[in-house]
Amino acid sequence: MTREFSDELLSAYLDGQLSAAERATVDAELAANPDLRQLLDELQSLTLQVQSLPRLSAPADFSQRVVQAAVLAAAEKEATVEPARPQDSSASPHQIRRRVLLPVVLAGTAAVAASVAMLFWRPGQAENVLGPNVVNSAPEEPTAAERALAQLRQAIPQEGAAVVLRLRVGPGQTVSQALAAAGITERPPTDLSTEAMQIGAAYRSQLAEKFGGVTPGVPNLALDEGTIAATDALFVEAAWESLEQAVASLAESPEHALELSPLMHVAISSIQGADDAEGEGEAATTAAKKAAAANYAQRLNAGMFRLEKAVTPVAASTSSSATTIPGTQRVKVLLLIEHVAK
């Protein structure tokens, strides 16, 4: 080997990454130097061994999970939160309203701008938010199903708004089966024509206010210690009577009392965009209305949702006069599900 020759040229020679002049230099050196030829052989063998190491395949649902997380992250990033301000003169002082502008993530070409107002409430403030105080005059002990339905009824906001509900279910209580039995069919997670992502983003923003945000690669101890992962997340948009039927069937389990805790309201008002205003989107609007009328549940990536460890039970009234909801009213609920052992 001549003094000028650098053996690092050997790797580049092996990889075909040398200029013609450099290649000629290496060829000449190899012809004259058996040690160098041996090193080249060894490097070649090593290269082949590394190249033959096993390849991995992503899990079947990987791209689906990634797209969900990406859309949600984009929605969170673009959310612009104004300073808190009182809702209106008649509102309870406990009510805080924020205007959040979310990005248009609806699929398709319809120009629909969604402005979302999130109406926060903490479990302890539920009655302030949900309307007039209700006198609980029911003398008899309510059944588990009655209790669950009363909690649900109280949590349902006005039409157009959505609620994020924490659902603690026990063994044998399968939410997706109960929804299916009530005629609420599953819609693919990749269908972005629903408001699931915006509502999920609103919930995550609220949690980030308390525990801090999630930055890739940066551990968030407060979040890790103060919350647990949801085991399932389902966005449901359905007629009230269908959801009521599903929850009633879940609550019938004798082994575990279904527990519902409303976490926040998300009020969404959609404004038709320019296309629709000019009448061009009439057919699309009709199709959208038809699609909206279907009862559906959309599974979201549960790994994106955390639940606070400390749960304060919501005081729920069992009085049927608490809230009357028409059976055909469309309700939107993001169910964050926690499975408990017993």
Add this chain to the structure above:
Amino acid sequence: MAQDDGELIHATLRGDSAAFGQLVHRYQDRLLTALYHVSGSRDEAEDVAQEAFVLAYVKLTLFAGSSSFYTWLYRIAFNTAISRRRKRRGEASVEQTRDTTGSEPHDDAEPAEDRLLRQERAAQVQQALARLPDEFRRVLVLREMDGCDYDTIAQILELPIGTVRSRLHRARLHLKEQLSAAITDRHDRG
């Protein structure tokens, strides 16, 4: 006909997230394999890959197209992996977290003894790779597992091309030494 990356990127920027799903699907296995051999853990590789794709989606408007999408994505992924590793320094080492792949293709025509020998050799190479310093392992994985040319490696790792060349050679020499030591050690014990 499959759309090229540019078409899928434009569709994604117009709000078609399914197009982004196609991009993810196109690169997920390659990226996952590279990250697995860099981090030594399948779970970590999946987490980093997901973070990288999410960051790419969120920052897609910043993608200038001066490099390929794949190179840009890898740069994000490798930076994410480095950042996570820095934060977690002090936790279990790569060797300790390395899980078995169990995903190696099985060739029915190959005699069992040959297959065992080959698997044993692959395990040795994998262990030796895991023991390399991070900067050597990264450059080696990009070259050998992903087939990147030097220019692409330089773009992904943001290094001068001369550094890529010398680092890759030193990485191979290190790996050769590690494997020789492992074989000697095995013979001494055997």
